[in-house]
Amino acid sequence: MSGRVLSVASECVPLVKTGGLADVVGALPAALAPLGWDMRVLIPAYRALRPLIEGWSEVWWEEDLWGGEGRVYLGEIAGLQILALDAPHLYDRAGGPYAGAGGDWPDNPQRFAALSWIAARFAREGVEGWLPDIVHAHDWQAGLAPAYMAYHGGGTAGSVMTVHNIAFQGWAPATLLTDLRLPGSAFNSHALEYYGGISALKAGLVTADRITTVSPTYAAELMRPEFGMGLQGVIVERASVVEGILNGVDTAVWSPEAEPAHAYSAKAPAGKLAARAALCAEFGVDVPGPLAIVVSRLTDQKGIDLLPEALPEFIAAGGGVIVLGTGHAELEGAMQSLAHRFPGRVAVKIGYDEGLSHRLFQGGDAVLVPSRFEPCGLTQMYGLRYGTIPVVAAVGGLADTVINASPAALARGAATGVTFAPTDALALSQALRRLVALHADRKTWAKLVKNAMTQPVGWETSAQAYAALYEGLTA
Numbered sequence: 035m036s037g038r039v040l041s042v043a044s045e046c047v048p049l050v051k052t053g054g055l056a057d058v059v060g061a062l063p064a065a066l067a068p069l070g071w072d073m074r075v076l077i078p079a080y081r082a083l084r085p086l087i088e089g090w091s092e093v094w095w096e097e098d099l100w101g102g103e104g105r106v107y108l109g110e111i112a113g114l115q116i117l118a119l120d121a122p123h124l125y126d127r128a129g130g131p132y133a134g135a136g137g138d139w140p141d142n143p144q145r146f147a148a149l150s151w152i153a154a155r156f157a158r159e160g161v162e163g164w165l166p167d168i169v170h171a172h173d174w175q176a177g178l179a180p181a182y183m184a185y186h187g188g189g190t191a192g193s194v195m196t197v198h199n200i201a202f203q204g205w206a207p208a209t210l211l212t213d214l215r216l217p218g219s220a221f222n223s224h225a226l227e228y229y230g231g232i233s234a235l236k237a238g239l240v241t242a243d244r245i246t247t248v249s250p251t252y253a254a255e256l257m258r259p260e261f262g263m264g265l266q267g268v269i270v271e272r273a274s275v276v277e278g279i280l281n282g283v284d285t286a287v288w289s290p291e292a293e294p295a296h297a298y299s300a301k302a303p304a305g306k307l308a309a310r311a312a313l314c315a316e317f318g319v320d321v322p323g324p325l326a327i328v329v330s331r332l333t334d335q336k337g338i339d340l341l342p343e344a345l346p347e348f349i350a351a352g353g354g355v356i357v358l359g360t361g362h363a364e365l366e367g368a369m370q371s372l373a374h375r376f377p378g379r380v381a382v383k384i385g386y387d388e389g390l391s392h393r394l395f396q397g398g399d400a401v402l403v404p405s406r407f408e409p410c411g412l413t414q415m416y417g418l419r420y421g422t423i424p425v426v427a428a429v430g431g432l433a434d435t436v437i438n439a440s441p442a443a444l445a446r447g448a449a450t451g452v453t454f455a456p457t458d459a460l461a462l463s464q465a466l467r468r469l470v471a472l473h474a475d476r477k478t479w480a481k482l483v484k485n486a487m488t489q490p491v492g493w494e495t496s497a498q499a500y501a502a503l504y505e506g507l508t509a
């Protein structure tokens with residue numbers, strides 16, 4: 035089967051990224067193309083994109099897009115067909131996609147309503163003869179796309195709402211209902227009303243034909259109050275159309291064989307030692323035991339606050355840690371004080387650095403992901419690929435991708451990492467103790483690394499699941 039999919043999102047690699055959402059949106063088109071699905075990605079033309087789209091062709095003009103005009107430009111980048119929505123009054127700003135120096139943009143509800151509005155128009159009318167069979171909306175920023183299709187007409191297109199993170203719900207006050215072009219009849223708790231206001235994510239969840247999330251475990255977790263964050267009832271109500279499809283990673287980009295320096299593979303792992311030495315030299319650390327890395331947003335979700343309590347014992351046992359991340363100022367400070375407290379064992383780089391993240395996965399022995407919740411998570415999969423053993427909280431996609439090195443799993447030759455529960459400092463300390471013991475046993479460690487590196491973490495299986503989902507909607 036074949037067809038056309040309009041993917042709607044606020045981020046897409048290589049154009050704009052704040053997290054894994056961008057990786058996934060950027061990877062799906064190439065993963066689905068061989069299966070016959072022609073996917074185009076609709077994203078806002080933020081300031082940084084405007085020079086790029088200058089040479090692209092204008093394919094749409096919208097007169098009234100919340101206070102100004104909008105134009106859509108079609109172009110190709112890195113093999114992706116991008117539809118960039120240029121509405122300078124909404125997107126041409128200094129700062130990130132969601133926030134400027136003063137915090138979140140106050141008109142975020144309208145900014146992403148505009149994106150969703152255009153998606154629904156394309157669903158109805160097509161764009162220059164390209165009429166999508168499916169509109170695939172990602173996270174709350176695209177949540178109103180299925181809603182506009184339901185309330186204003188979506189032609190024959192089916193709709194899919196994918197939850198990458200239910201913590202972000204796109205809440206807006208009820209007074210915006212009319213401004214957001216939503217019918218009064220939808221303002222009830224069975225539709226998009228949420229805590230007295232409007233939730234763009236809930237709107238998508240109640241109106242989309244299908245709901246997916248990015249791992250099977252998270253799909254089940256979302257139905258429970260601890261993880262559903264208020265929307266568990268909605269997910270339960272729609273359980274018959276909810277599916278968890280695990281993310282893959284782009285194995286061309288995340289490939290230890292293809293790194294410019296110190297390349298290595300499962301069969302020829304020697305380069306990893308050289309990469310480790312280079313990394314230690316770069317950061318001025320000397321670590322006799324396992325060298326752990328963290329590459330993460332520094333937020334509550336990621337459990338970064340557990341490190342100050344859990345690490346001292348690990349460091350005393352010979353371990354070391356290099357942290358790369360940005361996020362909450364308090365957590366950034368906590369990481370920096372760890373580095374001061376343990377010079378030569380802990381190093382911290384506050385910032386976002388793609389190149390450095392590759393060097394960390396190459397040279398690290400283990401990657402720590404102590405998340406409180408994790409819809410899928412990508413860094414544990416980069417860890418598998420690079421033989422950088424994942425030490426992860428057993429939640430969401432982390433639980434679905436890492437096989438704990440229990441005696442039984444080790445004996446079977448199936449283990450790929452260390453998992454722990456619950457997400458607290460004690461369980462993390464115990465996991466790190468197990469890591470130290472595994473690392474000290476050279477034969478076991480070599481086997482673990484080999485197992486990790488030979489796990490399939492690409493998109494093949496998941497792309498087939500998405501294709502089957504689309505097929506079910508167009509049949």
Ligand code: ADP
Nearest residue numbers: 053054330331358359385386387388411412413
């Ligand atoms: P989330 O989307 O919740 O942040 P994921 O694990 O799905 O978590 O994706 C995070 C992505 O962002 C990964 O590609 C990771 O390598 C990258 N990343 C996070 N922080 C940094 C950083 N400081 N520098 C470079 N890459 C980072």
Ligand code: GLC
Nearest residue numbers: 054055198248408409410411
């Ligand atoms: C979100 C989640 C993360 C997931 C990513 C891509 O950012 O926090 O777990 O991997 O989306 O789906």
